[in-house]
Amino acid sequence: MEVKVLLDSLNPYTGTRLTTLHCVYPQFIHQQVLTHRMFSRNSSSLRAISFDRASEEFEVVYPTWTEEKKGMLGSLVTDNRIKMQADLVVLRMQQLVLEGCERLKALGIHHQDINNYLRPFQNIHTVITATDWSNFFQQRLHESTKPDMQHLAQLIYDALENSYPEDRYRHIPMIDDIKWIGKFSWDEIQLISAARLARISYFKWQDDPQKDLELANKLIENNHPSPFEHIAFAQQDNEYYANFKSWKQLRKVLEI
Numbered sequence: 001m002e003v004k005v006l007l008d009s010l011n012p013y014t015g016t017r018l019t020t021l022h023c024v025y026p027q028f029i030h031q032q033v034l035t036h037r038m039f040s041r042n043s044s045s046l047r048a049i050s051f052d053r054a055s056e057e058f059e060v061v062y063p064t065w066t067e068e069k070k071g072m073l074g075s076l077v078t079d080n081r082i083k084m085q086a087d088l089v090v091l092r093m094q095q096l097v098l099e100g101c102e103r104l105k106a107l108g109i110h111h112q113d114i115n116n117y118l119r120p121f122q123n124i125h126t127v128i129t130a131t132d133w134s135n136f137f138q139q140r141l142h143e144s145t146k147p148d149m150q151h152l153a154q155l156i157y158d159a160l161e162n163s164y165p166e167d168r169y170r171h172i173p174m175i176d177d178i179k180w181i182g183k184f185s186w187d188e189i190q191l192i193s194a195a196r197l198a199r200i201s202y203f204k205w206q207d208d209p210q211k212d213l214e215l216a217n218k219l220i221e222n223n224h225p226s227p228f229e230h231i232a233f234a235q236q237d238n239e240y241y242a243n244f245k246s247w248k249q250l251r252k253v254l255e256i
Helices: 027-034 051-056 080-106 111-121 134-140 147-161 186-202 209-221 250-254
Strands: 002-010 017-026 040-043 123-130 232-234 247-249
Touching: 002 147, 017 027, 017 147, 027 040, 027 111, 027 123, 027 147, 040 186, 051 080, 051 111, 080 111, 123 186, 134 147, 186 209, 232 250, 247 250
Parallel strands: none
Antiparallel strands: 002 017, 017 123, 040 123, 232 247
């Protein structure tokens, strides 16, 4: 698992912090991330890429093994022999899934169907932007939480603790202000940022602002507004604007 701070901002009017993170974690805990409605999110999509590209990203993601017992949470497995044997079982399962997916591809089945079977064995890349993290940490750092989810929550907590937000009136992730200011208008820079955040859906990063602008306009035309939630503007009050406090999302500004 990995957590990286993409941009960390303080509203100069209110002091409210807005942070955008790039998180990498197993697909099998993604549903627990989705339950937190104060987050704006974009995640890598297996529908958006071919089976060949998806299988290149394919890797064995081992869970933190727990022993069977009554209730939702098992005790951690401490016997290394059992953990090793469990890992070998998962490795064999991965090999069988790949073989099956190759056969489905040979039958001409669409990758949106085939790639579903890769999910248990893959990491997912997710961009998360939020002003409110307290409920997430209250739930996901709790001892009753699944160990893998606890680990992700701890990485996010540590990333926020070790990051130092800067005063900003505009929160625009994945943009180098010095490089871009003067070459593009602020409206264009905001669209470029949204496109770059959207590209996480199909693992296709590139440094081509013109193509980014084309993609951003296509997202607007096709009513895919979620990438525009990560760009936001400082407000002079402590009101909530959608799920952000004191920050208004570009999505709301564009009314999409």
